[in-house]
Amino acid sequence: MTFIALKCPHCHSELVGKHGTYNGKQRYICKNPDCPHTTFYTEYTYNACKPGVKSAIHKQAVNGSGVRAISRCLGISTDTVIAELKKKKRT
Ligand SMILES: [Zn+2]
Structure with a gap:
């Protein structure tokens, strides 16, 4: 799993990894154990x-x-x- 320069929109942790795609959108997973949301999408891939x-x-x-x-x-x-x-x- 490679980490990318992206922050979780919920906890702003940079411990984020790719988590496959859903409906054509890149899905990410937040690895911060205290984060209330574990997966999120971003519009800012590019x-x-x-x-x-x-x-x-x-x-x-x-x-x-x-x-x-x-x-x-x-x-x-x-x-x-x-x-x-x-x-x-x-x-
Ligand atoms: Zn998070």
């Missing part, structure tokens, strides 16, 4: 889904950063950056 990443993309684009620089800085794929910037132009 960096691109984290709140703040999208606004960070636009902020860096406004500052003149290229797609590659933004993707490297935020740890997301260039495809994600391009898709997000295209979305912004359309609206």
Whole structure:
């Protein structure tokens, strides 16, 4: 079992491991014996889904950063950056 850099939303323990998938969602298990909830799901498996990443993309684009620089800085794929910037132009 490999531990990932993720915190349990209930007890904020980092003693968390993957616990298979359910309905296509990654399921995690909290190993803190004092935690009231042992399993949970997260919406934030990918960096691109984290709140703040999208606004960070636009902020860096406004500052003149290229797609590659933004993707490297935020740890997301260039495809994600391009898709997000295209979305912004359309609206
Ligand atoms: Zn917990």
